[in-house]
Every structure is written in structure tokens, then in C-alpha cells.
Amino acid sequence: xxxTRAEVVRVADLARLRLSDGEIDAMQSQLSRILEHVSxxxxxxxTGVEPTAQVTDLVNALRTDANWxxxxxxxxxxxxxxxxxxxxxxxxxxxxx
Amino acid sequence: MKYIATIGLEVHAQIRTSSKMFCGCRTDAAHAAxxxxxxxxxxxxxxxLPVPNRSAIxxxxxxxIALHSTIAADSTMSRKNYFYPDxxxxxxxxxxxDPLCIGGHVDIVVxxxxxxxxxxxxxxxxxxxxxxxxxxxxxxxxxxxxGVPLMEIVSExxxxxxxxxxxxxxxxxxxxxxxxxxxxxxxxxxxRCDANVSVRPEGQKEFGSKVEIKNVNSFRNVERAxxxxxERQTQVLTDGxxxxxxxxxxxxxxxxxxxxxSKEFAHDYRYFPDPDIPPFHxxxxxxxxxxxxxxxxxxxxxNRFIEQYAVSIADAELxxxxxxxxxxxxxxxxxxxxxxxxxxxxxxxxxxxxxxLLNDQGESLTEAATRMTPAHIAELIGLLNxxxxxxxxxxxxxxxxxxxGTAPESIVAARGMAVIGDSDALLKMARDAVAANPKAVADxxxxxxxxxxxxxxxxxxxxxGQASPQAAExxxxxALAEV
Ligand SMILES: [Zn+2]
Numbered sequence: 001x002x003x004t005r006a007e008v009v010r011v012a013d014l015a016r017l018r019l020s021d022g023e024i025d026a027m028q029s030q031l032s033r034i035l036e037h038v039s040x041x042x043x044x045x046x047t048g049v050e051p052t053a054q055v056t057d058l059v060n061a062l063r064t065d066a067n068w069x070x071x072x073x074x075x076x077x078x079x080x081x082x083x084x085x086x087x088x089x090x091x092x093x094x095x096x097x
Numbered sequence: 098m099k100y101i102a103t104i105g106l107e108v109h110a111q112i113r114t115s116s117k118m119f120c121g122c123r124t125d126a127a128h129a130a131x132x133x134x135x136x137x138x139x140x141x142x143x144x145x146l147p148v149p150n151r152s153a154i155x156x157x158x159x160x161x162i163a164l165h166s167t168i169a170a171d172s173t174m175s176r177k178n179y180f181y182p183d184x185x186x187x188x189x190x191x192x193x194x195d196p197l198c199i200g201g202h203v204d205i206v207v208x209x210x211x212x213x214x215x216x217x218x219x220x221x222x223x224x225x226x227x228x229x230x231x232x233x234x235x236x237x238x239x240x241x242x243x244g245v246p247l248m249e250i251v252s253e254x255x256x257x258x259x260x261x262x263x264x265x266x267x268x269x270x271x272x273x274x275x276x277x278x279x280x281x282x283x284x285x286x287x288x289r290c291d292a293n294v295s296v297r298p299e300g301q302k303e304f305g306s307k308v309e310i311k312n313v314n315s316f317r318n319v320e321r322a323x324x325x326x327x328e329r330q331t332q333v334l335t336d337g338x339x340x341x342x343x344x345x346x347x348x349x350x351x352x353x354x355x356x357x358x359s360k361e362f363a364h365d366y367r368y369f370p371d372p373d374i375p376p377f378h379x380x381x382x383x384x385x386x387x388x389x390x391x392x393x394x395x396x397x398x399x400n401r402f403i404e405q406y407a408v409s410i411a412d413a414e415l416x417x418x419x420x421x422x423x424x425x426x427x428x429x430x431x432x433x434x435x436x437x438x439x440x441x442x443x444x445x446x447x448x449x450x451x452x453x454l455l456n457d458q459g460e461s462l463t464e465a466a467t468r469m470t471p472a473h474i475a476e477l478i479g480l481l482n483x484x485x486x487x488x489x490x491x492x493x494x495x496x497x498x499x500x501x502g503t504a505p506e507s508i509v510a511a512r513g514m515a516v517i518g519d520s521d522a523l524l525k526m527a528r529d530a531v532a533a534n535p536k537a538v539a540d541x542x543x544x545x546x547x548x549x550x551x552x553x554x555x556x557x558x559x560x561x562g563q564a565s566p567q568a569a570e571x572x573x574x575x576a577l578a579e580v
Pocket of ligand 1: 117120122134135137138139140244
């Protein structure tokens with residue numbers, strides 16, 4: 001199981017990671033090794049085992065529709081790099097053509 | 098070459114809850130100051146644990162039953178991963194592999210022909226925050242809406258025209274309000290629509306590349322945006338061009354769709370089961386119990402009105418616009434029938450005078466009904482049917498009752514609006530009219546019968562519509578015989 005360089009670039013892009021050429025090379029081999037490790041599990045015989053995405057065995061962990069206090073706004077936006085009018089400021093991300 | 102369009106709609110409806118999908122923050126985003134309905138969970142802060150809202154899930158099940166879906170015994174939440182500033186945790190909690198409701202359908206009538214639009218699924222989703230684009234190009238983000246519970250209703254790609262799409266959207270809007278799971282407030286974005294539109298040459302089997310039009314939020318714009326897109330794609334293909342799969346936004350001001358290019362719409366959402374949220378299991382008994390909370394559905398009630406009260410299809414449609422109107426109508430019918438009137442009397446007055454006044458005043462039925470009650474309408478119809486007042490007076494009494502909420506009998510008594518059937522009083526009015534209109538008398542003598550109608554009209558005017566028209570005509574004939 002070996003990743004192509006293009007796949008690494010694609011995954012980095014989706015994860016919003018900016019990688020240098022050297023880092024891409026390093027990631028290509030490291031990620032490939034991780035995938036190899038995981039693919040070793042595919043040798044295990046899982047006949048008759050129900051697939052699951054959970055390990056807790058919990059089901060219907062629900063709450064009643066009731067309100068609880070929200071954060072003070074000053075606390076909510078405190079860690080933002082830039083705020084205005086009680087809101088988080090972000091750079092333009094949306095281009096229209 | 099002729100081209101045919103294929104349309105699928107994804108409708109996002111806000112579920113009526115007081116708290117968000119996974120936390121206790123309030124859901125009244127439209128009425129709260131920015132970032133005041135937020136907490137660590139809906140801000141996506143590390144370590145917060147989302148816990149699903151039972152009521153939201155049950156309301157989706159209720160909707161699924163109303164739309165003839167199969168309710169899945171087991172369903173799960175997934176994460177839809179993408180980066181966009183309106184999404185604080187960089188993934189949206191949604192359902193992917195195992196939605197809560199599968200299949201279903203919406204029946205609509207297009208140009209008098211019944212059409213069934215099948216549903217793919219209805220699933221749980223959380224809303225995103227709101228971006229306010231600033232003149233300097235930056236955006237200010239308000240997360241009040243983030244985490245508000247939504248249901249996404251996905252149709253099969255089998256809608257064939259923009260009009261059909263609008264009717265489908267309108268029908269969903271009516272139903273969701275009717276069963277009480279959505280406020281129906283389009284201005285506040287309680288119901289939003291994305292449309293997938295593709296065009297292909299007639300006779301071609303495989304669909305053309307689909308273009309997604311985002312966030313069209315009014316009935317009129319759904320139709321406009323889709324029509325624009327069908328024409329645009331047809332033109333591109335006619336000119337020998339190619340349609341590529343893309344996302345476009347509707348611009349209301351220009352009446353056009355505009356391509357939205359953004360790295361963030363990567364269309365590679367890498368869905369995976371949300372490890373924070375254990376799966377849901379719906380007991381059959383709970384589904385059955387939720388089914389019992391459904392009211393009589395709009396089409397069923399409409400058909401019953403046609404059968405039971407002999408109203409026309411068009412009138413029945415109007416009387417089942419929403420549950421408030423339907424309930425008001427039925428209460429009125431009961432009161433009118435008790436008062437020797439008919440169901441038809443009730444629909445005539447409600448759809449005629451009452452709706453006209455509501456429209457003029459820009460008032461809701463609920464507001465007006467605090468003054469104009471079904472009992473008042475029944476009383477008024479009674480006074481008209483037993484000859485106490487004329488039809489002209491009845492309209493006036495109706496309007497006074499609408500404005501003041503006074504009982505029709507009191508209005509008639511206080512204002513002396515009962516029919517003038519007294520022949521002496523009418524004869525006097527007729528003689529006055531004859532004396533005041535020598536030209537009409539001359540016309541009459543010259544054989545013009547219309548002169549009688551004119552003189553009756555004078556009496557009706559003088560009596561402010563209270564004279565009985567037949568008695569007034571007899572009086573005019575008698576007065577003319579005297580000259
Ligand atoms: Zn919250």
C-alpha cells in the first residue's frame with residue numbers, strides 16, 4: 001500500500017496543510033507505512049462480525065429539548081484573532097465569477 | 098434538437114425546537130444579537146460532547162410518516178468534512194449511510210394532472226453559522242445558527258419543470274407547517290432549497306452533468322432560478338459547449354445564476370461515522386405512537402371538505418391552506434348549520450368578505466378571529482337568511498363586526514339596519530324619488546322600463562341598502578301610477 005505523491009498533495013490540501021516539497025516526500029513514506037500497518041488488519045477473519053463505528057455499545061444517548069445557558073459573548077469570541085461587532089472576522093473565502 | 102430537464106430538490110427545514118440539535122443553546126437565531134446563542138458544543142471547541150435532541154429526531158420521524166417514508170429502525174450520524182468559516186468544527190454533523198427516513202413521496206397537481214414526486218430520504222443535519230460579507234472583503238461570522246436542528250428532505254431527480262419544482266416546494270412548505278414541525282417562515286430561512294438541475298437531449302438515457310443552485314428561498318425564485326438554469330444549459334449545449342458539474346448561486350437582483358468557485362466546495366467530504374454520537378434505534382412502538390400525533394393531513398382534509406361540504410376543489414384548496422383556516426371554517430360550518438344556514442353560506446362569507454378584509458388589513462386570521470368569531474358569522478348569515486337584513490346591509494354589518502368584534506344582532510339593532518319592508522315608508526321614499534327625478538318619469542312614460550330600476554336605485558341609496566329591493570320596486574310602480 002503505497003501513496004502517490006499526488007495523493008499526498010490532495011490529502012494535505014483537503015486537510016488545509018501547506019507542505020514543503022521535503023515534507024511531501026516525508027509524508028509520502030510515513031503515511032504509506034501507516035496505511036500498511038492498518039492494512040495488516042485486513043488479514044483478520046471477520047466473518048459473522050457486525051460492522052460498527054462505535055465501541056461504547058450505547059444507543060439513543062439523547063437529551064430532552066431544553067435550554068441551557070449559552071456563553072457570554074465576550075467569552076465566546078475571546079480567543080479569536082480578529083473580531084468586530086461581536087463577531088469573528090475571517091478573510092474572504094468566497095469568490096464569485 | 099429538443100432538450101429535457103431533470104431536477105432534484107434538497108429542502109432544508111428548520112425543526113421547531115427550543116434548543117439546538119446537540120446542545121442547549123436557543124434556536125431563535127434571527128432574533129438574537131450575534132454570538133449570544135453559542136456554547137462550547139456549537140462552537141466546536143475541543144472536548145465538548147454533542148448530545149442529540151430527542152424532540153428534533155421525533156419530529157423528523159413524524160415528518161417521515163406524513164411523507165410516507167420508511168422509518169429506519171437503526172440510523173447513525175456522520176461527519177461531513179469541509180473547511181468553511183461558517184462551520185466551526187470543520188465538519189457538519191449529518192447523516193450519510195443510514196438516514197432516519199428512507200423513501201416517501203409528495204403528491205402534487207400540475208396543470209390539473211396528478212404527479213407523484215418520490216423522495217430519496219429525509220435525514221438529520223445541523224445548520225451552519227452565518228457569514229456577513231463586509232465591503233472590505235472580509236466576513237463577520239455569527240454562530241447563533243450553528244447547530245440549529247434541520248431536516249434535509251431529498252427528492253429523487255424526477256422533477257421535470259421549474260413549475261413542478263415550485264409546486265413541490267410549496268407542498269412541502271404547507272405540510273411541514275401543517276404538522277407543526279416547521280414555522281414556515283421563509284423570510285427567516287426556516288425552509289431553504291438547493292436545486293440540482295441537468296439538461297440532456299431528448300432520447301438520451303444518461304443524465305447530463307448536474308449543476309447545483311444553492312439557497313433559493315422563495316417559491317417565486319425557485320421557479321425563476323431553475324428556468325434560468327435550464328435555458329442557460331440548453332443554450333450552452335445548443336452552441337456545442339459542455340456543462341461541467343458545478344455550484345451556482347442565485348442572484349435575485351440580476352435574475353441570474355452565477356458560478357461559485359471556491360476551493361472549499363471540494364466535493365470530497367470524506368464522510369465517516371461520528372464517534373461522539375451513539376447510533377439511534379427506533380422502536381416500532383415509538384413510531385406508532387408518533388403516528389398518532391399527526392393531524393388529518395392537508396390532502397385528506399381537502400378531499401373531505403369536497404365530499405362533506407360540497408365545496409369546489411379550488412375553494413377546498415383555499416380552505417386547507419393551513420390548519421388555522423381549516424379549523425376556523427369547520428367551526429363556522431357547525432355554527433351556521435345550527436343556525437339554519439348551509440356549509441356553502443360559510444365558505445362564501447369566509448372566502449369572500451372575510452378573506453378580502455384580511456387582505457386589505459394585512460392581518461392574520463388568528464388576529465382577526467379574536468373579534469370576528471365563527472359564532473358571529475353564523476349569526477350574520479342567520480339574519481340574512483331570515484330576511485332581517487338585506488345582502489347589502491349584511492356586507493356592512495360584516496365589516497363593522499370585523500372591525501369592532503360586536504355581535505351582528507347588536508349592530509343591526511343599534512344602527513337600525515333591519516330591512517325596510519314597511520310599505521308606507523317605502524311609498525313615501527318612492528314619491529320623493531319620482532318628484533326629484535322628472536327625467537326618469539318622462540323616460541318611463543316614453544316606455545323606458547329602465548327608469549323603474551333607476552328609481553329603485555335611488556331608494557336603495559337613500560335607505561343605505563336597507564330597503565327590500567322587491568318592496569321598493571312595488572312602491573316605485575305605485576308612485577309612478579299616481580303621476
Ligand atoms: Zn450551543
